[in-house]
Amino acid sequence: MSSNSNVVNKVVTSRNIKIAFWLVTSLFFLWGFSYGLLDVMNKNFQNHLGITKAVSGLLQAAYFGGYFVIAIPASMIATKFGYKGGIIMGLALYALGALLIIPASNAQSFNLFLLAFFIIACGLGSLETNANPYITKLGSDEDAAFRINMAQSFNGVGQFLGPIVGGALFLSLSHGDVDQNMSNVQMVYVGIAVVVLAVLVLFFLAKMPEGSEVSEAAGDKAVTAAEGDTGSYSTLFKYRHFRLGVIAEFLYIAAQVGAGAFFINYCVEHWQGLGDHQAAYFFSIALVAFLIGRVVTTPIMKKVKSNVLLAIYSLINAGIMIVLQFVHDLPAVIVLWLSFFFMSISFPTIFALSVVKIPENCVKKASSLLIMSIVGGAFMPFFMGHIADQWGTGASFLLLTPCFLYVAWYGLKGVHQGE
Numbered sequence: 001m002s003s004n005s006n007v008v009n010k011v012v013t014s015r016n017i018k019i020a021f022w023l024v025t026s027l028f029f030l031w032g033f034s035y036g037l038l039d040v041m042n043k044n045f046q047n048h049l050g051i052t053k054a055v056s057g058l059l060q061a062a063y064f065g066g067y068f069v070i071a072i073p074a075s076m077i078a079t080k081f082g083y084k085g086g087i088i089m090g091l092a093l094y095a096l097g098a099l100l101i102i103p104a105s106n107a108q109s110f111n112l113f114l115l116a117f118f119i120i121a122c123g124l125g126s127l128e129t130n131a132n133p134y135i136t137k138l139g140s141d142e143d144a145a146f147r148i149n150m151a152q153s154f155n156g157v158g159q160f161l162g163p164i165v166g167g168a169l170f171l172s173l174s175h176g177d178v179d180q181n182m183s184n185v186q187m188v189y190v191g192i193a194v195v196v197l198a199v200l201v202l203f204f205l206a207k208m209p210e211g212s213e214v215s216e217a218a219g220d221k222a223v224t225a226a227e228g229d230t231g232s233y234s235t236l237f238k239y240r241h242f243r244l245g246v247i248a249e250f251l252y253i254a255a256q257v258g259a260g261a262f263f264i265n266y267c268v269e270h271w272q273g274l275g276d277h278q279a280a281y282f283f284s285i286a287l288v289a290f291l292i293g294r295v296v297t298t299p300i301m302k303k304v305k306s307n308v309l310l311a312i313y314s315l316i317n318a319g320i321m322i323v324l325q326f327v328h329d330l331p332a333v334i335v336l337w338l339s340f341f342f343m344s345i346s347f348p349t350i351f352a353l354s355v356v357k358i359p360e361n362c363v364k365k366a367s368s369l370l371i372m373s374i375v376g377g378a379f380m381p382f383f384m385g386h387i388a389d390q391w392g393t394g395a396s397f398l399l400l401t402p403c404f405l406y407v408a409w410y411g412l413k414g415v416h417q418g419e
Contacts (some may be wrong), residue, residue: 004223020208021138025151026088026199027131030094031124032155035288036162037188038063040280042381044170047276048181049110051079053091053265054389057381062114064253066121067128068375075368076122083134086206090126091200098196099418101189105182108295116189125371132351133367134208142300145308146334148348149298163284204368236362244414245354248407250373254347255317255403257377258384258396259339265322266393270332286340298346302418310349311411313342318404321397348409353415 028189042056044160088212097120124237135151169184237243263286267279297309320339329333355366 014211015206017138019206021135021151022288022405023199023203024087024131024134024138025112025154027090027127028151028153028155030196030199032158033162034063034120034157034158034192035260036284039263040170041113041117041185042186042261043264043276043280044166044181045110045113048178049108051110052385053262055110057261057385058114060200060257060381061378062118062376063121063217064257064375064377066118068123070122070125071129071368071372071404074129074371077126078130082208083130084203084206086126087131088200088203089130090123091196091203092128093126094120094122095193095200097121097190097194098193102229105186108178108182125374126372127415129367129371131365132348132353132370133363136352136355137363140236146298146301148352149294149301149345149375152348153294153298154266156287160284160287160291162289163280165293166280207407216326220405228318233365233369236358236365238398239358241415242354242358244364244410245350246369246373248350248410248414249347249370250353250376251403251409252314252343252368252376253349253374253377254380254417255400255407256347258400259343259382261381262388262393262396264301265338265388266336266397267333269393270327271329282337285336289337289341290344293341293348297345306345306349307353307415308412309411310346310353311314311346311408314404314408314411318401318408319343321401321404323399325394325399350405350407350410353411 027253030161031118038059042059045051046053046056046061047242069070074090077089085359097118098118100119101113102114131151132148135148165188169188170181175234260283263283264276264279268276271279293313296311300309317339320335320342321334324332351370354370355363359367380399384399387396387399
């Protein structure tokens with residue numbers, strides 16, 4: 001009877017793990033769609049609210065500042081209530097922020113938009129703090145990078161659809177049609193709120209296995225802390241590959257967000273006669289390249305070490321930032337598309353390389369710090385905007401070169417474990 005009971009428990013656990021995996025994977029789509037819209041909103045607010053490029057960069061500052069603020073509270077919630085509790089909190093904040101777009105668009109106030117996007121980002125930060133490590137733990141450590149890159153492919157689908165919606169409903173309108181523009185913005189975000197609330201209900205009802213229940217089903221043994229280690233932040237920072245990984249994530253996100261924030265501006269400036277809405281569709285193609293990069297590269301990780309691929313792709317991108325200074329028209333757009341292809345695996349791969357081989361009682365704290373490092377995206381658009389206002393958008397992309405060089409170094413040298 002006991003043997004039969006164990007078999008039944010394993011089958012139930014395996015089924016719950018599969019359900020949890022696909023539910024959590026849906027979250028990657030939701031925050032990908034939000035991010036895809038964000039970079040369109042930069043140009044939209046420049047057009048319809050009359051702000052400069054530098055001021056529009058404050059949108060990213062509010063957005064990724066939200067990630068920084070919420071990461072540790074989200075980790076604390078997850079420690080007390082599990083990954084499920086942290087995810088439910090994130091979905092609730094996401095829906096609240098989306099609904100706050102209603103008064104922001106009615107007042108046509110950039111400051112209220114900043115508040116709404118800050119709260120949306122707090123929700124997304126809570127989701128990422130919990131979903132990313134949870135995905136890495138739903139199986140063996142050896143396949144963690146493969147698993148998170150597969151889930152992140154759905155993030156790429158969301159990012160691809162965001163600019164299409166934004167280009168059609170926001171940037172296609174003339175600069176003077178502010179009321180219609182704000183009405184369209186409101187409609188999109190109310191729709192997002194409805195979907196997010198529906199997903200929240202599904203998570204509330206779902207059974208989500210955690211800890212030893214998952215590791216036993218995967219046939220892995222959880223990494224245990226050394227004697228005397230309490231799972232504190234000081235314990236966590238003893239791990240060299242994690243310390244350096246936080247820096248790598250900070251710089252990579254700075255580069256990715258900066259490239260996305262000024263993609264449309266770069267295309268319009270480097271292709272004479274190109275319209276904003278056309279550039280928004282080109283941005284969608286860039287995000288298709290981003291998605292293709294993940295889809296194509298993820299299976300390769302079964303044969304080539306993920307850290308090596310990370311280093312190669314980042315070195316290529318460092319070179320692309322320089323090439324962008326010398327190309328125009330369609331070649332300029334193609335080169336920029338390629339940069340998104342080679343950025344595709346960076347975030348999930350750095351994340352996975354940073355959290356493997358650390359004690360189980362440190363994982364949630366590790367995740368919170370890695371999500372806090374996303375604040376890099378809050379700074380780069382502001383500095384890029386200042387350079388773009390003075391010397392053109394192309395010159396601002398040079399700021400991204402050292403970011404990619406550090407990530408390449410991390411892939412080759414920084415991932416080695418030790419103190």
